[in-house]
Amino acid sequence: MITYATRNVLPPSYYHYIGKDPLVYRTIGQQFARAADKFGDNDAIVSYHEGKRLTYSEAQKKVDLRYVNRLHVQKYVSRQIDRMAAGLLKLGLNRGDRIAIWAPNTLNWYIALMSAARIGLISVAINHAYQTPEMAYCMKKVGIKAIVASEAFKTQNYYDMLCNIVPEIRNSSDGIIKSSEYSSLRAVIMDSEKDYPGTFKIEDIMSLGSNKDLADLDKKSKFIQPDDPCNIQFTSGTTGRPKAAVMSHFNFVNNAIHIANRTELNEKYHKICVQVPLFHAFGIVISICVALEHGATPVLAAPGFNPEQSLRAIVDEKCTIINGTPTMYIDLIAKQKELNLPITSTEIAVTGGAACSPQLFRNIKSTFGLRSVKTVFGMTELSPVCFHSVKGESEYQVTETVGLLMDHLEAKVVDQQGNLVPFETPGELCVRGYSSMLEYFDDPVKTKETISHDKWLKTGDQFILQEDGYGRIVGRYKDMINRGGENVFPKEIEDFLSTHPDIIENHVFGVPDERMGEEICVHIRTNGKSLTREDIRQFCKGSIAHFKIPRYIEFVDDFPKTTSGKIQKFILRERFNKPASS
Numbered sequence: 001m002i003t004y005a006t007r008n009v010l011p012p013s014y015y016h017y018i019g020k021d022p023l024v025y026r027t028i029g030q031q032f033a034r035a036a037d038k039f040g041d042n043d044a045i046v047s048y049h050e051g052k053r054l055t056y057s058e059a060q061k062k063v064d065l066r067y068v069n070r071l072h073v074q075k076y077v078s079r080q081i082d083r084m085a086a087g088l089l090k091l092g093l094n095r096g097d098r099i100a101i102w103a104p105n106t107l108n109w110y111i112a113l114m115s116a117a118r119i120g121l122i123s124v125a126i127n128h129a130y131q132t133p134e135m136a137y138c139m140k141k142v143g144i145k146a147i148v149a150s151e152a153f154k155t156q157n158y159y160d161m162l163c164n165i166v167p168e169i170r171n172s173s174d175g176i177i178k179s180s181e182y183s184s185l186r187a188v189i190m191d192s193e194k195d196y197p198g199t200f201k202i203e204d205i206m207s208l209g210s211n212k213d214l215a216d217l218d219k220k221s222k223f224i225q226p227d228d229p230c231n232i233q234f235t236s237g238t239t240g241r242p243k244a245a246v247m248s249h250f251n252f253v254n255n256a257i258h259i260a261n262r263t264e265l266n267e268k269y270h271k272i273c274v275q276v277p278l279f280h281a282f283g284i285v286i287s288i289c290v291a292l293e294h295g296a297t298p299v300l301a302a303p304g305f306n307p308e309q310s311l312r313a314i315v316d317e318k319c320t321i322i323n324g325t326p327t328m329y330i331d332l333i334a335k336q337k338e339l340n341l342p343i344t345s346t347e348i349a350v351t352g353g354a355a356c357s358p359q360l361f362r363n364i365k366s367t368f369g370l371r372s373v374k375t376v377f378g379m380t381e382l383s384p385v386c387f388h389s390v391k392g393e394s395e396y397q398v399t400e401t402v403g404l405l406m407d408h409l410e411a412k413v414v415d416q417q418g419n420l421v422p423f424e425t426p427g428e429l430c431v432r433g434y435s436s437m438l439e440y441f442d443d444p445v446k447t448k449e450t451i452s453h454d455k456w457l458k459t460g461d462q463f464i465l466q467e468d469g470y471g472r473i474v475g476r477y478k479d480m481i482n483r484g485g486e487n488v489f490p491k492e493i494e495d496f497l498s499t500h501p502d503i504i505e506n507h508v509f510g511v512p513d514e515r516m517g518e519e520i521c522v523h524i525r526t527n528g529k530s531l532t533r534e535d536i537r538q539f540c541k542g543s544i545a546h547f548k549i550p551r552y553i554e555f556v557d558d559f560p561k562t563t564s565g566k567i568q569k570f571i572l573r574e575r576f577n578k579p580a581s582s
Contacts, residue, residue, distance in 0.1 A: 012412075012420035013427070013465040019407025021261065023434055025226050027249040028117035031256075031292045032056075032081070039295025042269065045288075046299045047107040048313040054080070054107070056295065059114070082217055084115035084202070086209025091146065091187055091200075095120035095224065098142050098184075098232065101279070102126040102135065102158055103150035104303035108191045108202060109278050110288065112148045117249070118217065120224040124232045125279035128153050128304070129563040136165045142232055142244050142441050143184040148202070151192045153303060159196050162188055172198035226250040229438055233281055233380045244441035245381050247281075255383040255435050256289035258407045262388045263321065263350060263374055265294040270348075273319040274298045275310050275328050277563050281384035282353055286376060287323050296321075305565065307335035311343070318345040322368070325353035325565030326360055330505050333367045334527075343368055352376035352385070354566050355473055355491050357498035358399035377402035377473065379459055381450065383435035386411070386459075387471050401470040409433035412456070413465045426474050429463035430456040462489060479569065481510035481518050486547050488520060496544055497522065497536070502529040507559060509569045511552065511576050521552035523559065523572055531555065552579070 026034070035044070040057030047053070059081050093099065099121045101112050116123040124142055126135065128150075138144070149158040163169050168179045169188055175198065177185050188199040195201070230249045234242040260266065272291060276282040278300075287298050299317045302309035305328055313319065324332065329351060336343070346368045351361075356375060365373050374389040375398070389403040397403075405411050413427040414420055421427040436457045439447045451457050462474035475489030482488075490508035497506045505525040510518040524536070533553040540549040560571040 010422035010424055010467070013423045013425065014410070014412045014420060015405055015465060015467075015469045016410045017405040017407055017469050019258070021258070021407060023250075023254050023408055024257065025250070026253050027221075027224050027226050027228070028114070028230055028253060028289065028292075029119075029221050029224065029249075031253050031289070032059075032114055032118075035292045035295055042295040043271075043297040044291075045107055045110045046271075046297055046317060047105075047110075048299055048317060049302045049309060050107055050300075052107045059111075080206075081111060081114045081118055082214055083206045083209060084111055085118040085217060086213040087205035087207070088115060088121065088146070089119055089220070090208040090213060091205065093119075093121055093146055093186070095220075096122065096229070097145040098122045098124050100124040100126050100138070100144045100147045100149075102128065102130075102147060103191060104128045104153040105274065105278050105283070105300040106150065106191065106303065107300070108148070110298075110300075113278070113284065113288070117230050118221060120221070120228060122229050122232055122246075125234070125284065127234065127279055127563055128156065128277065132161045132164050135161065137241060138234060138244075139165065139182055139185065141241075144182075145184050146187045146189060147185070148189045148191065151190065151194070159188075159190065159199070163198075169198040175200050175204075224249070226253065231284065232441060235380050243443060243446055246438045246441050247383060248438055251383040251435055251437065252285050252289050254408075255385055255406070256285050257293045259286055259376065259385055259388060260290045260293040260296075262390055262403075262406075263290065264348060264372070264391060265290065265296050265321075268320075270294075270296045270321050271317055271319045271345075272296055272298050272321045272323055273310055273314050273317075274300050275305050275322070275324040275332075276353070276565065277304070279563075280353075281380050282323065282325070285384060286350065286352065304563065305331075307331045308339065311336055311339060311341050314343055314346060315341050320345055320347045322346060322349045324349075324351060326351055326356040327354070327505070327559070327561060327565045327567065329356075329360060329364050333363055334504065336367055346370055348372045348374060350374045350376060352378075355475075355494070357495045359495075359498045361399045373398060375401075375403050377471070378435075379461075381437040381457060382431055382459075383437070386431045386435065397470060401466070401472050403470065405469045405471070406433075406435070409435065411465060411469075411471070413463055423465055423467045426462050426464055428477065429459045429461045429465070429471070431459060432456045479509070481508075481520055483510070483513075483518050483520060483547055484516040488548055493520070493522065493544065493548055493550065496540070497524070500536075500539055502526050502531055505559065507567050507569060507572065508550065509573055511573060511578070519552065520548065520550040521554070521572075521576060522550040523554045523556045525556055525558070552576070 036056040043053050044056040044059045166179050190199045226249045229246045231247045233245045274287045301313035349364050376385045377387040378385040387403040410432040464472040475491045493508045504527050508522045511521045513519040560568040
């Protein structure tokens with residue numbers, strides 16, 4: 001009998017990691033109630049920049065208004081989950097309705113998310129940097145019925161922007177909006193103490209529900225099923241319109257539980273410094289939902305990413321875990337070198353959202369005196385993590401892979417015809433299991449393109465799967481550079497250049513070339529040292545193949561990023577001007 005071993009060929013790259021902990025069948029509301037029962041005195045959320053905090057028991061405490069005066073309720077209870085949930089029901093929202101949250105990281109963002117989940121609404125996480133046309137698109141795409149919005153953030157004035165989209169808001173005397181173009185929209189709820197014409201304040205919604213409404217919440221929540229949709233994530237599109245990925249309670253709760261265990265939250269009480277935006281799956285799942293399983297505390301360092309605020313939150317709140325994207329860690333390390341704050345509490349860093357170079361891993365660990373750096377890998381449509389570091393890994397596993405396949409998931413790597421390739425062979429990563437999104441909202445064509453009839457979700461990532469269940473990302477297919485017939489993935493060059501002692505960040509992309517089809521361009525940010533293009537070329541020679549050495553080399557002070565910390569390479573391409581001397 002001929003076997004793979006006798007033929008000296010690796011078996012096909014398919015792996016199923018069963019794991020040791022079973023999946024659970026719970027909603028986010030049930031998961032929160034469980035946390036409130038087990039960890040009631042722990043802080044459920046700390047908004048460091050607002051000076052606000054709520055314990056798990058306070059966040060869901062039911063208060064009898066007969067024994068508490070109105071002022072006391074406003075001061076201590078107005079932001080609690082059940083009162084917000086009861087008010088939303090009183091406003092006329094029902095199970096399955098979509099409620100948008102358009103705001104930076106605040107305590108009320110957290111309350112709005114949990115309140116929506118409590119009563120079966122579908123929260124729609126809106127990028128707080130979106131401009132008016134982008135928000136208008138989202139509102140129409142998913143039929144938003146209510147919007148919770150902050151007053152403003154940076155240059156954004158959310159009320160004025162919403163009124164530009166729906167002029168009827170200003171003339172809505174009773175707060176109930178009637179718009180012919182946005183017929184689904186019923187109400188705008190402002191996170192503000194000011195009165196904005198045609199809107200409700202959050203405290204107005206908090207006061208709508210009676211004691212009977214509060215008592216009825218448990219009855220109504222029994223009809224919510226774990227398989228129901230709970231959240232819509234607009235994918236960060238670099239070309240075309242973003243797609244609306246619909247996620248379920250089952251997706252989020254189970255992915256969060258297994259992330260929590262691999263992040264070692266089950267070993268002690270942890271505080272998590274949250275640097276990522278809450279509208280992103282990194283914020284909702286890896287930061288908020290993860291905390292529920294073991295009573296951990298997310299700490300919102302700032303409304304948007306601010307490295308100094310993150311460092312001060314870590315020190316003052318004694319955070320043990322840091323969450324962030326690679327670009328955030330680069331800035332965090334630079335700021336810590338400048339401030340040299342007395343950070344002694346940190347133990348673990350979690351990085352995800354983009355590829356992280358081995359050198360950056362080492363820099364994160366040494367700068368913050370960590371015992372572990374965890375990498376998470378996945379995509380929004382996978383809830384979002386499908387590979388994650390585990391405890392006790394070797395340095396190779398930590399720095400050269402994206403971790404071990406998550407519990408209860410299957411992975412395979414296929415060629416362009418959909419056929420399995422052998423282990424250690426590049427191909428497209430496909431994943432199947434509990435974490436796959438339900439669909440792209442109202443887009444069956446895109447859904448079928450992404451999820452096959454046999455439930456495999458195509459990630460679009462060029463990937464190498466190992467026999468031990470670990471994976472290595474080669475790059476996104478859409479980022480691959482075809483230079484004169486040679487396929488080059490930017491990540492390989494980026495990882496190599498990051499080992500240069502004076503380079504703190506670099507990003508590689510392809511640009512059009514008449515002769516080669518595409519040429520390689522790199523933008524580099526240094527630590528202040530003066531480097532020349534020839535210095536970079538000499539550094540590359542003898543270490544990477546000649547065709548991988550960038551032809552175009554530019555030095556920059558910063559990079560265009562999304563609000564979730566991802567580099568916008570398409571903007572770099574658009575800005576590229578071919579040097580006349582070339």
